[in-house]
Amino acid sequence: LNHVWSDIQKLLHERRIIINFNVAFFERLGECYGKMSSLEVACRDTMIPIEVEAVREFLEKFKNLRIEMLSSVMNPLMVGNQLLEKLKDIANVGSLDSRPDQILEESKRSVTLVETWLEDLSDKRNNLETAFLNRKVQLEQCLILAQLTKDLIELEKILNKQRDEILGTFTLGDSSRHAESLLQDYRTWKIDAIALRDKSLKITRTTEDVVKQGSFIGDEACSKAYSVLASCTEYFDEIDLRETLLQQSKDFFLKAESALKRFDELEREMKNLRPGSPNIIPVHLKLMQEVSTAINNVLELGYSLIDEVGRTKPEVLGVKNVVDEIERRKLHLESAFSKTSEKHIRVSEELNSFLQQYNDIFSWIETQKLDKIINGPINFMGNNAQQAKECLNMHQQLLRELE
16 A cells, blocks of 8 residues: 555656646747747738838837747747656656556657647747748848938938029129139039939949849839939039030130230231331231131130020020120221221322322423433523523423423
8 A cells, every 4th residue: 555655646746747847838838929929920010111210110129029039939948848858758667656658658649749849839930030030131121221212312302402502593604714713613513413423323222232132112212212313413414514614614705805805906006007008908917817816716616605505595695795795896806907908098099199190290300301401402591682582481481391
């Protein structure tokens, strides 16, 4: 009876240990399955926050769920392994009392059953780990895209502000100094435009890299990035075009100012010319050639600039005024040259007429002097009244001819 009572006490003790392990295992397994269920719901959730902070908070909570799940898995695994070891010890003995192999088969089935529970728990944990990693990658991609979208929005605001402030008005200036000042401003703005374009390009490439990893909202993110990049490129191209136009405007004004100074010099030279001078025609031709050389390139550049921007655009008003001034000065100088040439021709004709008459008179005087005074009888006053009277008549005739 003592032996039987000892076996009963041992049996009850062993059963109590196994039952306690079993209860503890299922209690912890229930807690673990609750954590797993929360993580599983989060993994299946397709909702994605849009704001960066919201995505970051969501991702942080998601990671915390995994940590809690892994922590909760350790408890049933630990208790389950303790239960398994206890059952294996019993299976090795095959009995809880003095009867050999009395519960061998039952203990082996129990060992197999607990091993199945532990394997199911491990498989569920591994499956959840895979789902977690996939969801985590997706959320991290969404976080990156959300940050990129935020950066794009901020960049677009800066772009729109600069475009409104800078591209709202434009002028080619009204002098070389004014054009140079505007050119310096646009060179500074061009540096900023390059920085915006490069930043937008970097965001676009990063977005493309994220999209290649399989983000389900990649098309929309890429479309936005491409749109902002196109706007930045257009803004840079416009700044670059205006810089080129201002450089041409500066060159035009410098040449125009030089041409106007040459006009002043030519007008002074023209005033110093004396009509009737022997070399006035060659000088006039040289001056006219200089006028054409001085203004043709300037006017060609000016008209080209006006046509490129638009003849009716207010941007070309300064250039147009200078072109008109050059045209006016050109017509004025050509008119002055023409008048001076006409006056020179009239003076030359009068001088030629005068010289012709002068030569005729001079030739006649020389002939009279030689024929009548030096070799003629006019110097013989005569020997009587008749001869003296003839000498007097000859002198009076010569005087009348001289008058």
